[in-house]
Amino acid sequence: MNLSLFVQQILNGLTLGSVYALVALGLTLVYGILHIPNFSHGALFMAGAYTAFFFIGSLGANYWVALIGAAAVTAAIAVLSERLVFSRLRDSPPLHDMIAAIGLLLFIEAVAHAIWGADFRRMAPPFPGIMRIAGTVLPIQRALIIGGAIGLMIALHLFLKRTTTGATIVAMAQNREGASLVGIDLTRVSIITFAISGALAAVAAVLFAPINLISPSMGNLVILKAFVIIILGGMGSVPGAILGGMIIGFAESFGAFYISTDLKDIIAFALLVAILSLRPQGLFPAPSR
């Protein structure tokens, strides 16, 4: 077979995997706080893309300003959802949190729908050029996605491992009562975690938007794949989210190329069904708390 086409698929897989991993990272961090899958996370992804679209289209901001603005706005939406909804449901059964998360998802999607309509929007790539590496064509936007995602993952890793604030997030995820006993403030940790998860989703969306389309339902498939990823990688596991993101990204890119583009969206879910049938606890189960 053609080697350069093969390399091309690897680059595609890396691009998709980077986006999925960023979304899954936020989801897995929030799982540590909520202990439920946050179904509204996909809406944050979509909100990030629209915010950047608004900054660029209506305010004439440049790409980087829009990226930071979208991250800030989406982080604020995530924190608001935590303050107004999830923190008030802390003592409710998990079923109620999940239904509330679905309510949030419907609401944020409906707001985007009401403001921008159902039409697909396009965000012009800020760097339309291409790079050539060893005979393979790599659009700069894709390089940006891969580089940006890897940079963010390293930053997040250092934040969680090297800073006290990061350590409080990890501690809270490991054991809420224990963390409270040693004086960690649940409210503060929740706010920080939601802000990070919102910002990560927005950055992923804004990086991805120029090579994709923007629509109110753009987050749905991405978030479902992020769910598959955190099940593969273990709920609450940061390395698991990154590895899972890459697995799904590569499976999709090679599946679309060698099997069929029609089936590429089903591949992730078929993988999930297959894996959960064989290992109900996921590939890398978190140690029981």
Added chain:
Amino acid sequence: MIAKALSGRAVALAALALAIVYPLVVPNDYFIYVMALAFIYAIATIGLNLILGYTGQLNLAHAGFMAIGAYTLGILTVDYGVPFWLAFFLSGLVAAAFGFLAGLVSLRLKADYFAIFTLCVGLIIWLVIEKWDALTHGVVGIIGIPAPSPIGPLRFETPLANYYLVLAVLALSLFLMDRIVHSLLGRAFIAIRSGEGLAEALGIPLMRTKVTAFVISTAYAGYAGGLYAGFVRFIGPQIASEANAFDMIAFILVGGLGTLSGPVLGAVALTWATQSLQFLQDYRLLVFGPLLILLVMFLPRGIIGTLKARQARQAGAKAAAERAAAVQRSAAAAEADRTPAHA
């Protein structure tokens, strides 16, 4: 106890009588049509309530199973010329068979994994319906589905006749669900909702019981789908959409999670609410989303659940007052007994 059961039955019979008279007093067929649709969704929602409300598992693929029932009927009658009632009989069975397979895989999972898994199952069903042109007619959908064929002298060509057919199936569904949740099996479902570990310790076979609940619930979805196909006579992939599944969850929450009549009340109330607020059609989810959140925050038991809880509280207060009065009476009597001795 007997009086309470009687009053429950009286309310049910009164509601049934109202539903029978309803088409005779409304001005036109539109009211009959909308109400029949609400009843069809109520049947599917009663099924969802068994797994969500009674057994405590958030199934997000319920619309998908309804779509399987609808497409079973549509494909069999239109493409293969199978008689309507045989196809209808199969619509619930096929949905339940898929439910059995999905349940075997997914019900071993923890509750939140189960919710995600079923969300994916729902999406797979939707994608398969949309992409498998040869079987499902793809995005075009299936048109020209025949109306239910006559049973003896009963013909189902008018909306009115269909309304009564749907009402009959709804009444049968409620009756069967009543028998199920008040049986030993129903107790087992509720025990699982309260705590899987404890239920297992009581000797309830966890997996088998949950799969049973799931199969029954998907059969309800399938039959509702079959009825829908025969009533609307056109089906498209959007029956399987997530929005449809979320609607049914909203019906249950409004009516009352884990109550018998809650899903019916919720389906009828919310269907009419969205119908009468026509301007809201486009922005329906703008209202539905916050509604779901506010309900779980402030009225997690829904209308029926809240009413029941109040009734129970009042009954409890009444019993306590009676007890207190009895204690007082006996104390007074004892006092009266003692007084003459002193005199």
